[in-house]
Amino acid sequence: MNCPANQLSISMLxxxxxxxxxxxxxxxGVYPENKNKTNKYLLSNPLKFPLLYDGGSIKKSYHAPSAPFFYIIDPSGKIIKSVSGYSTDSQQQFTEIIDTLLIK
Incomplete structure (x- = not known):
């Protein structure tokens, strides 16, 4: 959780x-750690979106090999895009994909 990419991802998300x-x-957000450990981290990294704790099984089900790992899932549950890692253009990339989905 304390890696720089995760911290940059929180701001973007x-x-x-x-x-x-x-x-x-x-x-x-899905965090594999338990609620107590995650809440300590979140004191200095507040979120504006819901968080699932103990998400190791979700991470495993979706084959998320690393953190941060992102999925854009359409309303029917289909994975539209998966991205491993954070980059400076992640927000723009995700916005373009989401906006396209909203138009459909």
Whole structure:
């Protein structure tokens, strides 16, 4: 959780959560750690989206090999895009994909 990419990802995901606040988009964080350990981390890294704790089984089910790992899933549950790692263009990339899905 303390890796720089995860911390940069939180800021980006918070911006996306704000941007899509009143639209049919849900940002969800999944952390493999338990609630107590995660909450200590979140004191200095507040989230603007819901979080699932003890998400190791979810991570395993979706074959997320690393953190951060992102999925864009359409309303029918189909994975549209999966991305491993954070980059400076992640927010723009995700926004373009989500906006396209919202138009459909």
């Amino acid at each position: 918070n911006k996306l959560a704000d941007h899509y606040k009143n639209q049919n988009v849900q940002i969800i």
